[in-house]
Amino acid sequence: MMKLRLVCLLLLFSGCVHWEDRAADSAVRPQPVPSPQAPAKEVTSHHTFHNLEALVTFRHQACQLPVEERDQLLNAYREMTSDEAVLGSLMLATCEPDQTPGLLANSLVAARSIERPPPGFSAFLELLAAEAKSYALLERRLKNTQKKLDDMIDGIRAIEAEMGESTDEDALR
Numbered sequence: 001m002m003k004l005r006l007v008c009l010l011l012l013f014s015g016c017v018h019w020e021d022r023a024a025d026s027a028v029r030p031q032p033v034p035s036p037q038a039p040a041k042e043v044t045s046h047h048t049f050h051n052l053e054a055l056v057t058f059r060h061q062a063c064q065l066p067v068e069e070r071d072q073l074l075n076a077y078r079e080m081t082s083d084e085a086v087l088g089s090l091m092l093a094t095c096e097p098d099q100t101p102g103l104l105a106n107s108l109v110a111a112r113s114i115e116r117p118p119p120g121f122s123a124f125l126e127l128l129a130a131e132a133k134s135y136a137l138l139e140r141r142l143k144n145t146q147k148k149l150d151d152m153i154d155g156i157r158a159i160e161a162e163m164g165e166s167t168d169e170d171a172l173r
Contacts, residue, residue: 049083
C-alpha cells in the first residue's frame with residue numbers, strides 16, 4: 001500500500017513538472033495585448049491593413065481611445081477615399097455598434113466595394129454582416145415587445161378607469 005502511494009505521488013509530481021515546462025513555452029503563454037496608439041492622427045496617417053490580424057489589432061487599439069478621439073479618427077477616414085479608410089471606418093463602427101447602427105450598416109456596404117481586401121476579409125465581412133443582421137432583428141423584436149407591453153398597460157388602465165367609474169356610479173345610487 002505504501003508503494004502505491006509513493007508511485008502515485010511520484011506520478012503526480014512528474015506530471016506537475018511536465019506541465020510547468022509546457023507553461024514556460026512561449027507558444028502556450030498568453031501574449032500581452034499591445035497598448036493603444038496615442039493620437040488619432042498617427043493612427044490615421046500610418047495605418048495599413050495587410051491582413052485580418054492588423055485590422056483586428058487596429059480595432060482593439062482604436063476602441064480603447066476616448067470617444068472624442070474615435071470621432072476625430074472617423075472624420076479623418078470619411079475625408080479619405082482609400083481602402084484603408086473604408087476598413088478603418090468599418091472597424092470604428094464596430095466599437096459601439098449599438099450607438100451607431102447606421103454607421104455600421106453604411107460601413108458594411110462600403111466595405112463590399114474594396115478593391116484589394118486583406119486575405120480572408122470576405123468571410124470576416126460576412127461574419128460582421130450576420131452579426132449586424134442579428135442585432136437588427138433583436139432590436140425589432142424588442143420594439144415589438146415594448147409596443148405590446150405599452151398596449152397591455154393602456155388596456156389595464158382603461159379597465160381600471162371603467163371599474164372606477166362604475167364604483168363611483170354605484171356609490172351615487
